[in-house]
Amino acid sequence: MSADATHSAPPLRIVFAGTPDFAAHSLQAVLKTRHQVVAIYTQPDRPAGRGKKLTPSPVKMVAQAHQIPVYQPINFKSDEAVAELADLKPDLMVVVAYGLLLPQRVLDIPRLGCINVHGSLLPRWRGAAPIQRALQAGDSETGITIMQMEAGLDTGPMLLKLPLTITDQDTGGSLHDKLAILGAHSLTQALTQLSDGTLSGEVQQSDLATYAHKLSKEEAQLNWLDHADNLARTVRAFNPWPVAFTVVNGERVRILKAIAEPAVAQIHSAPGTVISKDRQGIIVQCGTGQLRILELQLPGARAQSVNDFINGGKAGLDAGTHLESPEPVTPSR
Secondary structure: OOOOOOOOOOOOEEEEEEOOHHHHHHHHHHHOOOOEEEEEEOOOOEEEOOOOEEEOOHHHHHHHHOOOOEEOOOOOOOHHHHHHHHOOOOOEEEEEOOOOOOOHHHHOOOOOOEEEEEOOOOOOOEEOOHHHHHHHOOOOEEEEEEEEOOOOOOOOOEEEEEEEEOOOOOOHHHHHHHHHHHHHHHHHHHHHHHHHOOOOOEOOOHHHOOEEOOOOOHHHEOOOOOEHHHHHHHHHHOOOOOOOEEEEOOEEEEEEEEEEEOOOOOOOOOOOEEEEEEOOEEEEEOOEOEEEEEEEEOOOOOEEEHHHHHHOOOOOOOOOOEOEOOOOOOOOO
């Protein structure tokens, strides 16, 4: 029998709040501990697929498989929603990518407060998209922070931090999957220490904080005036969503894999010009350096390597082709 199973402290009554697959990993880990998950909070079912059928979140599906009561309030503005949570008498609320900001009166309900599993080494990358922003910025390391929640956005005391190296091959998808596993492991470790009374918080240094803005489809258009290294990192960070793209003759071409290369000295082409196309890739001039596109997706077609694109005999993206850059954005007043 494990040390956790023979622990003298009573098991914690936990309310788990989360929505996507990232959170489902943590929920499954908690369900394997001695602690009792008394209820699940998750976002309301959303339309999905071609038929736009209402679909439960990954967390809700785990809850249903384990016959755990599920609550799906739109928010916690009503007294009824807050009272419903209070009636559960939780010792602790675990929040993982829930998608709702919790007001102070909700944070105050559990005896031990609310803890959050966050996909970065706080205070770096507070906010909605820490995984992708770390990749896009060229960080060499990220990780998981277990944080005591407070009213501010990802500003609470740090209870536990576990690092993870970012490799040159990582994409937004691969890093998400690694951090989902690490997050689940970190959470169970934190629960053990919390029930032991050996978990203490470290105040964040706010002057070191960076903000991970929510991803948008619009920002996924590659700006060929940029440095090739930055564009290559954006391609990796935005795979599998929202997926980097460029515009050719008014049509979007999605770019799923690319690498940066130094510029060839004798070539003096405008940024966005296709320099060459062969089975090793499509080379595009950037503001600094060049980007070699290795995998792409044409409108209405499947994703394919450049080699398969050439084998398919489709015309386009030949040397001299111009790829559009996004229009400059005028800052709002």
